[in-house]
Amino acid sequence: MTQTMEKTVLVSVQNLHKHYGDLAAVRGLSFDIFQGEVFGLLGPNGAGKTTTIEIIEGLRQADSGSVRVCGLDPSQESMSLKERIGAQLQSTVLPDKMRVDEALRLFAGFYRRSASVEMLLEQFGLAEKRHTYFEKLSGGQKQRLALALALVNEPELVLLDEPTVGLDPQLRRDIYALIERFRGEGRTVLLTTHYIEEAERLCDRVAIMDRGHLVALGTPRELIARSGQGTRLELRLAKPVGLERLKVIDGVIDCHEAAGAYFLRAQPPAVTIAALVRFLESDDNALLDLHIARPSLEDVFVEMTGRRMEH
Amino acid sequence: MAAVRIALLTIRLVMRTKVALFFTFIFPLVFLFAYAGLIAHGNPEVVAYMFGPVVTLNIMGSGFFGLGIQSVMQRERGSLRRYRLAPLGPRTMLLSNLLANYLLQLPTLGLLLFCAVVIFHMPMRIGWATLLVLITVGTFSFAGFGLTIASVANTMQEAQVYNNIVWFALLFLSGVTFPLPMLPRSIQRLAMFFPSTYLVSSFQSITAQAEPLRKHWPEMLVLVISGFFGLLFAMKLFRWEKEERISTRAKLWSGVFVLPFLVMGVWMNTRANPTATWSRSYNAMEQDSSAGPGSKAAKLNLIEDFEGIQTSEELLRRWRVSADADAVDHSVAEIHLLTPGAEGTRHAMRLQGRLAPGPKNSQGYVSARCEVQVPANSKSLRGIEFEIRGDSRVYQVAFQPPNVTQLRSSTPAAPVTAAVGPSALPWPLPAISFVPSEAWQNVRVPIAWLANPRDRGLAAGPWILQISVTGPSGEFALDLDEIRFY
Numbered sequence: 001m002t003q004t005m006e007k008t009v010l011v012s013v014q015n016l017h018k019h020y021g022d023l024a025a026v027r028g029l030s031f032d033i034f035q036g037e038v039f040g041l042l043g044p045n046g047a048g049k050t051t052t053i054e055i056i057e058g059l060r061q062a063d064s065g066s067v068r069v070c071g072l073d074p075s076q077e078s079m080s081l082k083e084r085i086g087a088q089l090q091s092t093v094l095p096d097k098m099r100v101d102e103a104l105r106l107f108a109g110f111y112r113r114s115a116s117v118e119m120l121l122e123q124f125g126l127a128e129k130r131h132t133y134f135e136k137l138s139g140g141q142k143q144r145l146a147l148a149l150a151l152v153n154e155p156e157l158v159l160l161d162e163p164t165v166g167l168d169p170q171l172r173r174d175i176y177a178l179i180e181r182f183r184g185e186g187r188t189v190l191l192t193t194h195y196i197e198e199a200e201r202l203c204d205r206v207a208i209m210d211r212g213h214l215v216a217l218g219t220p221r222e223l224i225a226r227s228g229q230g231t232r233l234e235l236r237l238a239k240p241v242g243l244e245r246l247k248v249i250d251g252v253i254d255c256h257e258a259a260g261a262y263f264l265r266a267q268p269p270a271v272t273i274a275a276l277v278r279f280l281e282s283d284d285n286a287l288l289d290l291h292i293a294r295p296s297l298e299d300v301f302v303e304m305t306g307r308r309m310e311h
Numbered sequence: 312m313a314a315v316r317i318a319l320l321t322i323r324l325v326m327r328t329k330v331a332l333f334f335t336f337i338f339p340l341v342f343l344f345a346y347a348g349l350i351a352h353g354n355p356e357v358v359a360y361m362f363g364p365v366v367t368l369n370i371m372g373s374g375f376f377g378l379g380i381q382s383v384m385q386r387e388r389g390s391l392r393r394y395r396l397a398p399l400g401p402r403t404m405l406l407s408n409l410l411a412n413y414l415l416q417l418p419t420l421g422l423l424l425f426c427a428v429v430i431f432h433m434p435m436r437i438g439w440a441t442l443l444v445l446i447t448v449g450t451f452s453f454a455g456f457g458l459t460i461a462s463v464a465n466t467m468q469e470a471q472v473y474n475n476i477v478w479f480a481l482l483f484l485s486g487v488t489f490p491l492p493m494l495p496r497s498i499q500r501l502a503m504f505f506p507s508t509y510l511v512s513s514f515q516s517i518t519a520q521a522e523p524l525r526k527h528w529p530e531m532l533v534l535v536i537s538g539f540f541g542l543l544f545a546m547k548l549f550r551w552e553k554e555e556r557i558s559t560r561a562k563l564w565s566g567v568f569v570l571p572f573l574v575m576g577v578w579m580n581t582r583a584n585p586t587a588t589w590s591r592s593y594n595a596m597e598q599d600s601s602a603g604p605g606s607k608a609a610k611l612n613l614i615e616d617f618e619g620i621q622t623s624e625e626l627l628r629r630w631r632v633s634a635d636a637d638a639v640d641h642s643v644a645e646i647h648l649l650t651p652g653a654e655g656t657r658h659a660m661r662l663q664g665r666l667a668p669g670p671k672n673s674q675g676y677v678s679a680r681c682e683v684q685v686p687a688n689s690k691s692l693r694g695i696e697f698e699i700r701g702d703s704r705v706y707q708v709a710f711q712p713p714n715v716t717q718l719r720s721s722t723p724a725a726p727v728t729a730a731v732g733p734s735a736l737p738w739p740l741p742a743i744s745f746v747p748s749e750a751w752q753n754v755r756v757p758i759a760w761l762a763n764p765r766d767r768g769l770a771a772g773p774w775i776l777q778i779s780v781t782g783p784s785g786e787f788a789l790d791l792d793e794i795r796f797y
Contacts, residue, residue, distance in 0.1 A: 059395060059551075082398040089396070093389040097327040102320060109316050110397040133327075149393070 008035040010157055010188045011056060016065035018051050018212075025051040027212035029065070033157075033190055033205075038183050040203030041192040042297060044307075047209040049192035050090060053161050056190065057087050070156055083112055086155030090162045092146035096135035100126050100145055103134065104152060111153035124148040124178070140171035147178055158182055160191040164198060176202060196298045208301055215304040223300045230267035232293040235276075236260065238286035245283075250275035261289075313399055317407035322414055335377070335415055336422060339369040343423050347431045355693070355797055356519070358431040360592065363514025364487045365427075366420060367449065367507050371481060373419075374453025375460070375474050378412045382461035382545075383470040391551045401549030405542060409454050416450050432693045432797060436521040437514075444524060444531070445517075449510045452534035455541020455568070456506065462548035463562045486511040491589040499586055504576030506534055512585060515592040529583070533575040540568045614683050614695065614776070614794040617658040623647040626660060629682075635667070635675045642667045642675035652792040653698040653751040659792035668784050677787070678779035683710075685761075685774045686796065694757040695776070696797050701747035701789035706780045708754065709742035710761050713772030747789060755797065 011033035018026040026048040033039040041049040054060040055067055058074035058081050067074055072081045094103055101117060108114035121127040124144045129137065137145065143163065150158055163179070164172040179202050182189050193199055199206045200220045208216040208223070216223050230253045246255045246262060251272035254265040266272035269292065280287055301307075325331040343365050351357030385391050394404060424442070427433040437445075460477065464470035482488055484498055485507040491499060502508045509530035516522040524531070544565050548557055579585050620626050626648050634642040644664030652659030666675040686692055699706075745754055762769045776794070780787050 057396065059392075079398045079400070082396065087396045089392055091389070092393055094393060095324050095390060097324045098320070102323075106316060106320055107393075107397055110313050110399060 009033070010035045010070060011039075011190065012066070012068045013052070013056070014066040016052065016055065016067060017063045018048070018055060018060065019063055024212050026055075026062075029209070029212070029214050031207050031214065031217055033188060035156075035188050036183075036186050037204040038179065038189040038191065038202055040199040040206040041190070041209055042194065042196070042199040042203075042206050042301075043192075043209035044194055046211070047194075048212040049194075049209055050161055052209070053087075053159055053190065053192050057085065057159055058082065083153065084155060085157045085159060086150035086153055087159040088143075088146045088150040088161060088163055090165065092142065092149070094134040094145075096133060098134045099131050100134070100137070101130040103145065104148060107149050108152045113154055115152055115154045117152075120148045120151060125174075140167055140174065143167060143171070143175065144178075147175070156188060158187050158189045160189065162192055162194070164193070164195065172198075196296055196301075200297055206297065208297070208304065210301070210305045210307075216300060220297060223297060224295050226300075230254075230265040231269035231272075231295060232291075233264040233266055233269065233272065233276075234289075234291040234293070235262050235264070235287060236289040237262065237280070238288055239283075241283065241285065245279075249279055314403045314406040314410060317394075317403070318410035318414065321407065321411035325411075325415060334372075336419055339365070339372075339419050339423055340426060342368055343426055347427065347433075351431070353431055355432040355434055358427055358433045359436065359518045360490070360515055362423075362427050362433060362518050363511045365423060366446070366514060367510045368482070368487050369419060369423065370416065370446070370449040370453050370510065371478070371487070371507060373412055373416055373450065374455075374457040375478055377415070377457070378408055378454050379457030379461045379474060380467075380470060382408060382458065383464055383467050386461075386550060387467050387553045389553065395551040401546050401551075405458065405545050405549065408458075409451075409542070412454055413447070413450050416446065420446055433518075436519075437517050441517060441524045445510065445514060448531050448534045448538075451538035452506050452510075452541075455538035455545075457541075458545035459541045459565055459568045462545045462550075463557060463565045465556050466553075481505055481507040486515075486589070490593050492586070492593040499589075500580055503579035503585065504572050506537060506572055509534055509575070512589055512592070516588055519592040529575065529578070533571045536571045537568065540571065544568055614796065615660075615681065616656060616793050616795070617648065617652060617660050618656060620648060620658060630660065631680045632662070632677065633680070634664070634677045642677050644677040644679070646679055649790055653700075653790075656792060659698075659790050661788060661790050662778065662780075663786075663788045665786050666780065666782060666784050674781050675784060676779055676781035678777050680775050680777045682773045683776045683794075685758075685769065685771070692758055693797050694755050694759075695794065696753055696755040697794040698751045698792045699745070699747045699754055699789060700749060700751045702787055703746055703748070704780055704782050704787050704789075705744050705746055706778060706789055707742045707744050708756060709777045709779070710756070711775035711777065712761070712770040713774055751790075751792070758796075 009032045013032070014030050016026050016029040017024070029048070029052060031039075041047075041052060043049050051060060055062050056069055056074060058069075058078040061075050069081055070084045072084075074081050098106075101121065104117045104120055108117055118127075121130055124147060126141065126144060126148060129141055132141075134142070134145075147160070147163065150160070160179070164175045167175065176198070179189060179191065183202075183204075191198075191202065203220065205217070205219050206223060207214055216226075218226065230251075241262070243255050243257060243262075246252060246264065249264075249272060251266045251268055252264050253267055256263050264272065264276075273292075277287070279285075325335060346361040346365050347353065347358045351361050391404070428435055456477070457474075460470055460473045464473055484494070485491075485502045485505040486494070487507050491502060491508065491512060494502060509527075513524070513527040513530050516527070517524060544567075548561060548565065550557070615629070617626070620629075623646070626646060630646055632644050632646055634644050642665060644662060646660055646662050649659040649661040651657055660679075662677070662679050664677055666677065668675060683695070695710075743754070743756055743760075758769065761774070778789070778791065780789065
């Protein structure tokens, strides 16, 4: 582990490459994950997120590049590394007739250090389901069990691969709460997701990936601020105004009209709003309605790749 | 330790799955009952000969389908991935599978043995240690076979194809289904390359001829080596993910697994000539079950098959006929030699006559008696059986104990009971009634019925076997043959 600006680097990925036959899954990926942060790998399906996380877990071999996790090389020191990380797979399959508490006890027994099974059952809301067979669990319960299994060895680093995929909104919120709890406990978390709101809500920093490339890296706020997309303003006015006049207002990047409303992209938005109010006063016009929408990571992704994220 | 944990949990999971329970415990019994009931007709000696194939079949099934297919299924289903995230290697996973497979085998095979001995009265010529060695070595070898197939198969369908090819070859060409001596010479030569042949023939020579296990060390060695080869390949080619594919080159390398069998097959074909041993086991079973004159079994188990008797006069010297002499018009009976006897034997005995009304409105009776030397010290003695046919009257078979002063006691410390004649016996001896039919049928008298119920002791010395008939006046005829201990 290396110290950077007083932060400890727990995961270091440098110039990572991975091919499956002719398909380049990961192309020259580099990033660091600091201790105690929730780091997100965001990208559409096929971006190379799972391949990257599996290389970090030691489940796959990289073609080239360097990966250090907790100061260990996953390809060479896999057993030592597995003692220190906890991982949740995109889909966890256990034998149908395995009971929840049996699974936790079994996996806890594989590690030198293990968490209390009772505590995990309570923590993940599985205490009432302790004797339930895996096959009888709902999708959300299976996912919670998978997360509990990821923590069974009290890991330094938790790797979550699409932890909320396929879950309904309520279950998704439950999982968010669990991940926020991980952050509160000071755990380092790497999660992959293709849900923008998940990355924005949960991650301290996000690496946006597309077709194996890293297209952007930073905190969600930084990425949005860095984006040239600008804030979206939707306004309805008492009197119609020509688009040419709106376009010249300070900070307006773009403007169009649809269904009686005017849609402006503005950067910085505060300057535009102040200028807009002055313009309307001078024009003897009135603002009937105003909606302000900040740009999202989706906008950042669109700007970087020219495509929308496919959910 | 992790391997043991996984193995124990795997066993628990099997216990919770009805289908797995059926195939683990019930299905092998179906084979035992099919072999012992339909093929051996319950004959203990034939059951002893068939026991090896039944056990081998079970061991093969657990190797190919229990372990092999199970391994592929785990991989295809993706349940290995979760284990992969834990600090476990292929060795732990394979050892856990092997251990679970072995531990599940033991109660199954115990159940088979229990049924073979208790239900089919199989003579227990195989020691516990020998049995354990055979089962362990066989399970290990076929586990290696199953794991090798699981390692080289990329998909479940592929594994099924490989499994079926090998399974059916071993099933029909190695003595598991058909006795080895019955196979054509060319198939026998081929069978010498198959591991199931080694296990079946070793079992049979031990259970049928009471040969020591050490005589079969080459077979055992080859089975153990092949098991190690299989385990080695499985470790080398172990795959956690179904997406991982194995190259054709690696598949070809796994062919090394069959190398010990090739060496053994060549050695057997050129030097060892195991067919003589196979035939000896088969003949021992045949002789023991048919008890032909002069055979070892005939001397041990046969009481009377009438084959050595040339005339009815000779027969009368061994058998005594009596009737109700005090009746006014007393019953009459005679015995004579009948040709042919039961099921292709040369002679049988016929007891024939006429029952008269007995005195004071009672019914007449006729009996035929002969002396029987009961080997009271024999551990394998289970009872006396014979073949009969006749009219539809009620006949009775009874045993009278010897006029001896001592009864053998099963426990040396138990008090010895004195008995002089039937009346002195402190327990009643049962008489078994039966109604014969026109076809020959087998009647069995368990020896336990003759024993002292207090200490299960059995009187040593000549017992009297008596067959009698009573009932309404009229003609009667009863044929008797193949009287033997079982």
